[in-house]
Amino acid sequence: MLQKTTFLSHSYAKPDGHTLAAYESAGGYKNARKALGMSRDAVVDEVKKAKIRGRGGAGFDCGTKWTFMPKESKKPCYLVVNADEGEPGTFKDRTIMERNPHSVVEGCIIGCFGIGAHAAYIYVRDELHLSKERLWAAIEEARAKGYLGQKPFGLDYPVEVYVQTGAGAYICGEETALLNSLEGRRGEPRYKPPFPAQVGAFGCPTTVNNLETIAIVPTVIGMGGEAFCKLSTLAEFNDGGSRLFGVSGHVKTPGVFECSVGLTLRELIYDLGGGILGDKRLLAVIPGGSSCPVMLPEELVNVPGDPRFEPYNGKSVLDLPLGVETFRSVGGMLGTCCAIVLSEDADPVLALHNLMRFYRHESCGQCTPCREGCGWIERILDKIVEGRATLDELDQLHRIASDITGNTICAFGDGAAQPVLSFVKKFRKQFEDYVLTGGKSQTKKLVA
């Protein structure tokens, strides 16, 4: 159901929307003040009731994650905000940092209080210079007003917020790689366990939250967890509230839109995205960043035995509300809710080739299956695109991707394998056509 909201985006259209004055005139920082007057447990409770599924792609429940932090800790605790936005197709966090940075700072104050931390690091990828500038400016404004520092709002709970920058590595969006990078090391993911809540940044208990997740927390405290949760039509799937949706690729009006959870892909592509460029046919959509399996409009929902799916069974996946559980149940993945749309003009073989170049480039090289597998897949795809591959090699793609899955330290390997497994399965005919005829009947282009 398409229901627009403006909790984060109310400031987007205002030229001064990123300033403290604009943020406060819209009621900003009231909720951090309120939270610091509540008990820590009560704050966590509200966030739990809100059922905020992590907005970074994994979809873990935010409130539950906060409960993993120790109640008493001899070591300092840290909040780390993941703004290393780099998943292909994902461009939502940047809009918050550039146009509503104070929501992040206020979220950090509440987040720190909720997990027992006194310092938050916002890890922003280096390329986003305007985002870093806006965040630092917001921090300085908040500090000058006495909202950060030793006594925020005159209350006895010190909070400091810092911006930390990366240096160009997609893998640093993986939370343990990010922690290594924050500590000044190569961004190689760590083994889990121990999980960050036990041993995170600098060996101390740490919560890593996506930037959009943190930015929506003030809204949750303001309206109450339950009321926020009910904005969603997927509350019974434990997926509450409202969130940012993005759409890019072959649509007429690409962009970021804030809506209640429960939006469908059809609404995202045709209502918000304005439909397919040139009114062409929709070939496929990658629902939430490139690591999600690609989906076709002709795929139907079929989840027998679960009454919650009854309204959707037999319908196209385009009409299934975008949720963490709903998409997992149909063999898909929600990811970051930023869809990449391919019209019939796009050649799916070239699309996979493009994505696998990305994964080969970004594999950190720590685990053999991923490091060698991504390169191997790209080399086979090179041959397929050039019309030099055999059917055996096409089958090999499936084997290599399967062998990466589950055999690496972090989820990057699975993320790299998903596009291969789904594209080759769902576009088998097109891939075979390249092998057998050199791709004679394919469009051999990506642009519409």
Place this chain on the structure above:
Amino acid sequence: MAFSLSAEQERELGRILSRYPNKMAATIPVLHLCQAANENWVSDDVIQFVADKLEVGTAHVKGVVTFYTLFNQSKPGKHQVWVCRTLSCALRGAEGILHHCEKRLKIHAGETTADGKVTLRTAECLASCGSAPMMQVDKTYHENLTTERVDEILDRLIAD
């Protein structure tokens, strides 16, 4: 010649160090600071300087420098141009933008113009998918590009 920072840059280094519980954590921000002060690249002298300042081994600093793509291990052109070519941009014509840049600058991606003005590179997803195609020039994003816009931007760089 040994690398050093200006008094103002040293103060910035002090501010960076104050944010972390230990010195090693400052490796990446301090490398950014030093790279900017060293014509946008990290030389062996810079590595030695950072290692001394942060009391870590040169091998640690070198390891970090070689891991991250935005630390240049050789001197780039005065201006750096990155054309994003990942899927969302590719669907909106990134290849055409890249070829246009190559033709206009008479270099291939990864190379620097003979006069040392511009280094052209490709980039993987720069989180600007809704305004594709796009390219980054130094610290600025240029979005919804057309070849005419690219010409204007490159002309300014060449003339600078």
